[in-house]
Amino acid sequence: MPFSPSNETDTEVSSQTTASAIHARLRHDILRGVLKPGERLRVHDVAQRYGGGTIPTREALSRLSAELLVIYLDQRGFAVAPISQESLEDLTRARVWTAEAAVREAVRNGDAAWEERVVLAYHRLSKVPRYESEDPPVSNPLFDPLHREFHLQIFSGCGSQWMVDTCMRLFDHAERYRNLSRQAVVMPREHEHKELVDAVLGRSEEVAVASISDHFRLTARIVNDFRRGN
Template identity: 80%
Template sequence: MRFHSSNEIVPNAPSSQTTASAIHARLRRDILCGALKPGERLRVNDIAQRYGGGTIPTREALSRLTAELLVVYLDQRGFAVAPLSQEGLEDLTRARVWTAEVAVREAVRNGDAAWEERVLLAYHRLSKVSRYNSEDPPVQNEAYDPLHREFHLQLFSGCGSVWMVDTCMRLFDHAQRYRSLSRQAVVMPRECEHRDLVDAILQRRAEDAVALIGEHFRLTARIVIDSQEGD
């Protein structure tokens, strides 16, 4: 609320921060799903018009995405979608494996019955949705990704550390760009990977769970790298 000099109370106008957050969310989604391509220029005026905001909140949104390493700022050239590379993918995959190993091991050790229920429910919901709307040609199912993210979030949630879960999920989001590439490159059944992971976790087989989630991440990287080498 804000006050006029006449003491009349009127609603606040939408703040630039609110607009910036809305633009940030839409831009972030479009970068992660591949609608905005690696290296694509992000001209402030074009983005403001496309996403329905002024230049000030648009710059704020782009600055936030730069801090998240999803956008880069190039001197004299402005903003662009962060590039993808084999080196970057390999580095990201190593970081994901390292952090997931700690989170999963701790979750298996410390997770309670409520955590097990969350994992089962997230897996059940995920298992009901296909990765693709069409396999030939491959058309990804947009409904799959939020459920996939929730599944991994619940796996990590039993570790007992908010910081560790946040780190794992930030890396998960960055990997989304590569997952989209892997699904375009090869259509293959991977549902058993999640099922086997859930079985190991619920049976408290920590070493098996750690090995399975590491291989789960590495397979995506191999699919992307092999597809690029074949081009």
């Protein structure tokens, strides 16, 4: 069969598309806790589970490794990145530092369009319960994308896409710990979002910084208490 550059290109594009689809599904299942910390991710098994070949599956796992959600163990293959108190404390510090910078800039410089985005994101979030069931605690999957969008819009007023991207990458890494916190204790936390909205819209810089810092640290405390008790 004669060489055909277009056929080769089509194959590469198809492989990349499949890798992206597997990456998205794997990432979702890791963040949601469907795939547990430390769980082995054998390429053949993952390919079968997510409906792709071994080449795009390995590509997807490599991407997740670059995002620090998957680790590669010499001679043992891939595994879901473990979680630990030290990792959570490090992540929380990084979230607080970056959020403080982003929120300060947003409060100082956010325009009317930013305020409207924050109000709309909060309104949508406030209409959706955090849990489908509280006894036993079952998280509501509809809450998570709205929760993410709310924080994204808070940060979006800072004027730096790099800073927003950094804050949201850390937000995504914290998702695994948030799911643990929701299993650990059912508690009303919606007022934390309301306090943050009131502070940023009121241009109360120090209150806004304290509010989002306390918001992140409380999740870490809940998770650490839960893990110590188990």
